[in-house]
Amino acid sequence: MTTKSNAQAIGEKQAQHPLDDLLRTDRIPHIWCPGCGIGTAFAATLTAIKDSGLDLGHTAMVSGIGCSGRGAGYAKLDSYHTTHGRAIPFATGLKLANPKLNVVVFSGDGDLFAIGGNHFIHAARRNMDLTVICVNNLNYGMTGGQVAATTPHLAKTTTTPVGNPESPFNLPLLAYASGATFIARWTIMHGRDMVESLTEALLHRGFSFVEILSPCPINYGRRNKEKPLETLKLYEEKSIIKNNANPLEITLDAEKGIVLGNFYKESRPSCIESYDRTCRPDFLEQSS
Amino acid sequence: MNFWRVPLDAQDVSVARGIVHIIEDRCKGCGYCIAYCPKEVLAFSDRFNKKGYHPPYARRPEECVNCHYCEILCPEFAIFTELDPSCPQAKELESDKQPGQSN
Numbered sequence: 001m002t003t004k005s006n007a008q009a010i011g012e013k014q015a016q017h018p019l020d021d022l023l024r025t026d027r028i029p030h031i032w033c034p035g036c037g038i039g040t041a042f043a044a045t046l047t048a049i050k051d052s053g054l055d056l057g058h059t060a061m062v063s064g065i066g067c068s069g070r071g072a073g074y075a076k077l078d079s080y081h082t083t084h085g086r087a088i089p090f091a092t093g094l095k096l097a098n099p100k101l102n103v104v105v106f107s108g109d110g111d112l113f114a115i116g117g118n119h120f121i122h123a124a125r126r127n128m129d130l131t132v133i134c135v136n137n138l139n140y141g142m143t144g145g146q147v148a149a150t151t152p153h154l155a156k157t158t159t160t161p162v163g164n165p166e167s168p169f170n171l172p173l174l175a176y177a178s179g180a181t182f183i184a185r186w187t188i189m190h191g192r193d194m195v196e197s198l199t200e201a202l203l204h205r206g207f208s209f210v211e212i213l214s215p216c217p218i219n220y221g222r223r224n225k226e227k228p229l230e231t232l233k234l235y236e237e238k239s240i241i242k243n244n245a246n247p248l249e250i251t252l253d254a255e256k257g258i259v260l261g262n263f264y265k266e267s268r269p270s271c272i273e274s275y276d277r278t279c280r281p282d283f284l285e286q287s288s
Numbered sequence: 289m290n291f292w293r294v295p296l297d298a299q300d301v302s303v304a305r306g307i308v309h310i311i312e313d314r315c316k317g318c319g320y321c322i323a324y325c326p327k328e329v330l331a332f333s334d335r336f337n338k339k340g341y342h343p344p345y346a347r348r349p350e351e352c353v354n355c356h357y358c359e360i361l362c363p364e365f366a367i368f369t370e371l372d373p374s375c376p377q378a379k380e381l382e383s384d385k386q387p388g389q390s391n
């Protein structure tokens with residue numbers, strides 16, 4: 001049921017959410033828990049796909065396994081839900097087979113950086129023309145909140161009950177070192193900045209990476225005494241926006257601050273362009 | 289709004305007005321839209337939706353400035369706003385249109 005909170009609402013037709021045309025509405029409400037930020041990150045991705053003006057008939061979304069990995073199944077686009085960790089290699093195959101496709105990967109930090117970590121660094125190194133959006137909720141949400149490669153030092157998870165003895169990856173720094181050519185980090189609270197950044201990432205030629213920090217209140221939040229609104233408050237209080245920041249200074253730390261921004265952009269031949277120039281220049285001449 | 293110094297064009301500036309739409313059965317009651325609406329338009333209603341959550345309602349609908357923040361922040365595609373066609377900004381947009389242009 002839809003309520004119109006204002007009597008002047010237009011006509012009596014059932015109001016349509018502006019993103020309904022890009023959603024498989026028969027699957028909504030989605031599975032994500034109350035207060036989970038994945039839905040916000042996903043909505044921002046759909047808005048950016050719209051704003052970018054990309055041809056929707058030539059845009060595909062790929063996800064791996066995890067709560068975030070359910071994303072592809074809700075987008076009314078050609079989409080594929082791959083096995084755990086394999087979103088990037090599947091997306092790479094799609095792009096190589098059909099270079100005209102715009103390929104968007106939407107997945108979680110565990111999927112992209114633990115089991116799928118090698119695929120990430122090599123796709124970035126090759127500057128594969130993909131847009132990789134990582135929802136980072138600092139743990140493995142779907143399987144009950146185990147420690148991830150992104151869990152902060154000393155944070156509690158089901159597998160680190162006294163606190164995480166290890167240190168996390170800094171994802172944009174890893175992307176930079178690996179060779180990604182567009183790199184950004186935002187939180188689900190930074191609505192417009194996040195959408196603009198995602199739009200730029202989608203239009204960028206080459207490997208673009210956007211990390212979106214997002215609360216997982218059910219697992220990470222519960223064990224680290226963060227209610228959903230408290231996580232948002234933490235983002236609000238600790239965020240420092242520094243576009244073009246030195247990648248060595250983009251901390252993600254409750255004390256030193258959560259540095260956000262569009263950090264890096266570089267123009268470099270994409271994997272396919274470089275392959276064609278190097279290995280089959282004749283093919284390029286014929287097709288031009 | 290209280291100004292430290294009244295802007296010179298204060299008379300000419302029109303603030304947009306929005307109409308809030310809530311798709312109640314999609315809401316999971318996280319309260320993000322309520323906590324972060326800059327104009328404190330929203331509040332939890334006493335009603336339950338199909339899934340047993342309390343969706344928000346527009347407690348002060350006339351205060352909505354159509355900033356869309358609730359819409360962007362909602363993880364559930366459950367709330368959105370549109371420009372109130374009777375507000376001065378909507379009329380300006382209307383008069384800017386070329387003849388024959390529909391939208």
Ligand SMILES: Cc1ncc(C[n+]2csc(CCOP(=O)(O)OP(=O)(O)O)c2C)c(N)n1
Nearest residue numbers: 065066067068084108109110111140141142
């Ligand atoms: C090969 C394989 N190993 C392990 C799993 C179990 N598994 C499912 S989801 C997941 C991690 C998900 O974490 P993340 O990618 O961060 O997504 P989230 O659920 O937090 O959004 C794991 C380990 C699996 N499905 N397949």
Ligand code: SF4
Nearest residue numbers: 032033036067141216
């Ligand atoms: S377990 Fe965590 S990440 Fe998964 S849907 Fe629930 S809140 Fe979101």
Ligand code: SF4
Nearest residue numbers: 325352353355356358
């Ligand atoms: S559009 Fe802005 S002012 Fe209106 S209800 Fe939403 S957040 Fe509040």
Ligand code: SF4
Nearest residue numbers: 315316318319321362
């Ligand atoms: S943000 Fe969305 S899901 Fe949360 S209370 Fe508001 S309408 Fe409901």
